[in-house]
Amino acid sequence: MAGEKRIKVIMAKPGLDGHDRGAKLLARVFAEAGMEVVYTGLRQTPEMIVDAALQEDADVVGLSSLSGVHNYFFPRVVELLKERGLDDVLVVGGGIIPEEDITGLKEAGVAAIFGPGTKTKDIVGFIEKNVR
Amino acid sequence: MSNLITELLQGSVRAMARLITLVESEDGRALELLGAIYPHTGKAYVLGITGSPGTGKSTLTDKITSLLRSEEQTVGIIAVDPSSPFTGGALLGDRIRMQRASGDPDVFIRSMATRGNLGGLARATTDVIKIMDAFGKDWVIVETVGVGQDEVDIAKTADTTVVVLAPGLGDIIQSMKAGVMEIADLYAVNKADRSGADTLASEVSLRLQQDSQIKKISWQPPVVKTVAVDDMGTDSLLDAIKRHRNFLEKSGKLVSGRREKTRQEMLSLLKEEISRRVLEKIPGDGGFEALIDDILSHKKDPYSCVQEIVRNLFSISD
Numbered sequence: 001m002a003g004e005k006r007i008k009v010i011m012a013k014p015g016l017d018g019h020d021r022g023a024k025l026l027a028r029v030f031a032e033a034g035m036e037v038v039y040t041g042l043r044q045t046p047e048m049i050v051d052a053a054l055q056e057d058a059d060v061v062g063l064s065s066l067s068g069v070h071n072y073f074f075p076r077v078v079e080l081l082k083e084r085g086l087d088d089v090l091v092v093g094g095g096i097i098p099e100e101d102i103t104g105l106k107e108a109g110v111a112a113i114f115g116p117g118t119k120t121k122d123i124v125g126f127i128e129k130n131v132r
Numbered sequence: 133m134s135n136l137i138t139e140l141l142q143g144s145v146r147a148m149a150r151l152i153t154l155v156e157s158e159d160g161r162a163l164e165l166l167g168a169i170y171p172h173t174g175k176a177y178v179l180g181i182t183g184s185p186g187t188g189k190s191t192l193t194d195k196i197t198s199l200l201r202s203e204e205q206t207v208g209i210i211a212v213d214p215s216s217p218f219t220g221g222a223l224l225g226d227r228i229r230m231q232r233a234s235g236d237p238d239v240f241i242r243s244m245a246t247r248g249n250l251g252g253l254a255r256a257t258t259d260v261i262k263i264m265d266a267f268g269k270d271w272v273i274v275e276t277v278g279v280g281q282d283e284v285d286i287a288k289t290a291d292t293t294v295v296v297l298a299p300g301l302g303d304i305i306q307s308m309k310a311g312v313m314e315i316a317d318l319y320a321v322n323k324a325d326r327s328g329a330d331t332l333a334s335e336v337s338l339r340l341q342q343d344s345q346i347k348k349i350s351w352q353p354p355v356v357k358t359v360a361v362d363d364m365g366t367d368s369l370l371d372a373i374k375r376h377r378n379f380l381e382k383s384g385k386l387v388s389g390r391r392e393k394t395r396q397e398m399l400s401l402l403k404e405e406i407s408r409r410v411l412e413k414i415p416g417d418g419g420f421e422a423l424i425d426d427i428l429s430h431k432k433d434p435y436s437c438v439q440e441i442v443r444n445l446f447s448i449s450d
Contacts, residue, residue: 005157006220006245031221036245041228048235052227055240057149085146 007035007131009060012049013042014073022095023064029120030062030127046073050080053089059131063110065095075108082109088132094118137168140267145240148267152242155259166259169266174390176208176265176272177377180290182252182312185278187298188322190229191360192369193275197233199370200271206238208264208272212254215245222246226275240264252276252283258397261289279312287315288396291386292376294369296320297336299328307335308342316353317376320369324357333357351379410445 011027013020020042030037038056040049053061061081063074074093081089093105094114102113111130114123139147151169155162179196181189190211197207211226222245233239244254253276254260264272276286287293295316307313321333336355343349354372358365380386414420426432 005153006247008153027223031216031223032219034219034221036215036222036224036243038224038227038243040234041231051234052241054145055149055242057153 007060007127008056008058009035009037009062009127010040010049010053010056010058011037011062011064012040012044012052013064014044014046014049014077015065015067015069016043017064017066018042019066020064022066023062026062026064026094026120026123029124033124033128035060035127046076046080049077050084050086053081053086054084058089060090060092060127063091063093063095065093065097068096070095070097070105071101074105074110078109090127090131092123092127094123134168137165140169140263141172143268148240148263149242151263152256152260155263156244156254156256158256162259166262169262172266173262174265176261176269177292178261178290179271179273179373180276180286180293181273181296182276182279182283182286182293182315183296183320183322184280184298184301187278187296187301188358188360189275189278189296190226192294192296192320192322192358192366193226193273194230194233195360195363195366196370196373197230197239197273198236199367201233201236201238205270206268207233207240208261208267208269209233209239209241209275210254210257210260210264210272211241211243211275212252212257212277213243213245214277215247217248220247240267240269246277250283251285252279253285253289257285258289281309281311281313284312284315288393291380291389292317292373294318294320294373296322297332298323299326299332307332307339313339317351318353318369318372319355320365321355321357322360324365325359325362329357350383350385351376410442413445414441 009030011023013023027037027039038052040052049061061077063077065073070093078091081087091110092112093110097113097115105113112126136147136151140151151165154165181193183189193209200207213222213224213226215222224243224245226243227234227241230241234241242260246254249255257274261272274286274290293315295312297319319336321329333355340353356365356369356372358369360366423437427434427437
């Protein structure tokens with residue numbers, strides 16, 4: 001197991017969502033897929049998420065939002081990552097995201113949005129294929 | 133590479149994070165890089181926090197960090213959690229309890245997975261301490277995985293080791309056993325607002341009293357009661373940590389302890405290098421598989437074969 005680079009993921013919940021079953025499940029899914037997953041917990045600001053990505057030298061930032069704040073928080077995370085020189089970090093999102101918001105989020109630099117019902121193996125596959 | 137080192141020494145957090153990844157993934161350039169930063173190390177004080185899962189190590193680390201920060205000390209934190217022996221993946225959850233520390237630009241937190249290493253730490257822990265030290269952190273706090281009884285590597289790594297206990301995890305016999313209970317420079321009895329905390333504290337004190345009757349001790353480990361989530365007792369804990377540091381410095385034990393650590397590190401680096409060099413010779417040696425066959429069919433024995441291989445490689449006669 002030693003002597004190799006493993007995919008490191010920051011799993012974060014920006015905003016004020018009260019529950020994180022989905023985020024916790026995905027953290028488990030990524031760990032089961034052999035990744036090292038840092039779960040940062042609820043109620044994170046974009047600054048906290050980006051600090052964690054910087055310190056942990058993350059390859060992937062996974063954002064989960066249920067409360068409709070994705071149009072502000074997801075692009076803000078991408079923007080702050082760029083400001084810190086972390087532009088090769090893959091940002092993906094999920095949760096309750098209306099169809100019509102997806103194009104805008106992708107234009108803002110979120111690589112993919114995974115809504116309810118997405119197969120977990122598709123998410124893992126996307127990350128493995130697109131990570132730096 | 134040398135750019136990263138220059139940036140690290142100039143205070144780049146990004147460079148520190150990248151260098152840690154290189155060392156952690158045992159990149160081919162890691163040894164060279166560690167050699168280059170070594171002259172800049174030796175200044176940080178290394179504090180180890182260990183104890184069973186769920187005793188409150190991460191929360192205590194967060195509180196101690198914020199006390200150190202109020203004294204304008206800079207802090208690096210290494211938080212170790214286990215890798216799955218089945219998938220190699222890991223869920224690193226210590227950051228959740230370090231919300232106060234994680235928003236502070238003068239605190240650097242790195243989560244590390246054990247990657248199959250036993251003993252309570254990740255394999256690269258001592259190297260990551262050096263990187264944080266060279267960056268200029270005044271304190272490096274190492275939080276081990278939740279340990280059982282036998283994971284004591286932290287004591288070989290830290291200057292001061294705090295063993296965190298919590299009530300409800302066993303009776304007095306547990307506190308008399310060998311292993312983790314032997315490595316504490318201080319005990320924190322956390323969750324001290326719960327029933328059983330006073331009993332636990334007095335059982336630990338009894339062990340310490342027994343120690344003083346059984347062997348010669350120069351430092352009596354204090355037992356400090358804390359409720360980390362409510363910030364109770366954490367200032368007394370930090371005072372006790374500083375008293376221990378002062379004791380080590382005044383008695384010369386800080387230097388002698390670090391000398392012993394350096395000695396152990398030299399030995400383990402030597403072992404690694406020798407085994408690497410020996411093992412890299414083996415695939416080229418076509419006779420190896422034939423030798424395995426001979427051993428399997430009991431024509432030869434493995435013990436004298438190993439002696440012969442090593443003798444030939446090093447051209448030594450004994």
